[in-house]
Amino acid sequence: MKRITLLWFTTTIFLGLLVSCVHTPVKQAQESSRKDSLSGKALPASATGYADVNGLKMYYEVYGKGKPLVLLHGSYMTIPLNWSNIIPYFTDRKVIVAEMQGHGRTRDISRKISYESMADDVSGLLKHLKIDSADILGYSMGGGIAYQLAIRHPDQVRRLIVLSGSYRHDGWWPDVEKMYSTINADMFKGSPIEKQYDSLGNDPKHFPEFVKKVIQIDLEPYDWSKEVKAIKAPLFQIIGDADGIRYEHALELYTALGGGKMGDIHGLPKSRLAIVPGTTHIGIMYRMDWLTPMINDFLDSDLNTAPPTF
Template identity: 55%
Template sequence: MKTLKFNTAALYLVGSLLFLHSFTFAQQKRPAQTARTGAKSGYAAVNGLKMYYEIQGTGAPVVLLHGSFMTISLNWQELMPKLAANRQVIAVELQGHGHTADMDRPITYENLADDVSALLRHLKIAKADIIGYSLGASAALQMVLRHPEQVRKLVMISGVFRNNGWLPEVEASFPSITADMFKGTPLETEYKKKNPDPGHWPQFVKRAIEMDTKPYDWGADKIRQTKAPFFIIVGDADGVQHEHAVEMYRLKGGGKMGDIAGIPESRLAILPASSHVGIIAQTRYLLPMINDFLDGTPQPRASF
């Protein structure tokens, strides 16, 4: 059984990471307007971390939170400059990721959310929209739960609020993940190129995956009581169970006939031909839907 779990994880990750490598290479070959030109970067002292961040554009603030083992450039290279056309986009690199060194503190979704909250205070931003992907999506949800006054709207791309929100085979693969499985991938390359402690990579992978090997459930009632509208996005071939995404949407007022009950503030989308890693390449779908959600107002019910 242990061998089966390792092989399942290896196949899933290798296939996904090969796609990520191809996607990143293709982005680098595109015209300059898709690059993160004009972004300002810096470090903020938050909760014992020197957290790296980049800011691009002007307007209403929106924060981007990347996935596990990723960086700003790997996760947001195409979407960030497009969102920055009419917004102030703040992308961060979370504890141990990219330019942000790890520290002697557990890597947990709660800690990551507290760091983002402290960064917003450092930047003197009272409230922002939060867009998170995978690890970043769950950290963004913790922002809503722990620091609701700082979040206007939440976009969760391929995130969960319970550990069994993942497909069973994906959840079973987590204990098998090691640094060796990432050898030669963009994730390892980016870490060793950008992190202040490149030799820490094997320990970091072990520490980062630990939070997904323990059961957690942040509570349906707590999700239901949140005030910020959610936009829940998953791929049709995602590692997140569709039933979990639908459950979260129902907790936020969805699942009713909009012609009778009205269109809820929160939204749900299942993107076609999209895997868990591949979904971040779906800019043609993500950009207009996210812009419409962040800019939109609730629609009234139909009248006949």
């Protein structure tokens, strides 16, 4: 198949992640030891291992101490590719990162990949780590997993942050949704995603199967509108103004969870919404210097909804 152009890549969701790996320091993203982008110091994991959950041996890493924060990666990604440059921003928290079914060091099993099953796996990981409740941050595919975790295992979710994720298949712009059916393994030839798949011990012969199996989750219509609007955990949605997620999609949920009113009169809702300027679906992962203060404020706030007094 003719190789896809770079311009086309930048309009995609998952293949766009490949471009971000190419245009940012690939070596830094692939290092097994995390480096603090400010100090250059290595950030060693305090724990690594495999959790036996739902017939899966899920690979995970834990960093730091404090309130637990779980980071859920996007499609085709791994801990090094998705989170190496992000973990140092949360040094005052216990950061838990894991690789989903078939990704990285978590070997695939004879089970359909779905948002629901991956959410159950994350629930099992938290039980394995003896963590009753955690803050959850999911990016792209990880955002869908985060939504399902809050739906299926609400007691395990304290607060929820979704970066560029959807709760309904048409939450993506129509051209993005239409494009999913064209994604195949040939498009990843020689990419960091393919190379990491091979280097982490997976059989290269199964890479085409892996690509097809993962994209299948977005080829089948889904709609969790009713369920997410009943989520009790405070939710912070963050999208870019040039994202693959439609503004109306994010706004619909924000409004359902108490937004869409003047806070000076009615008080602030427990949930939040941010549309980041000059930012794409890929680029949102490189806005952490902007996003971290907002995320920490959300996680640490007492979420007093009363309007201010003068």
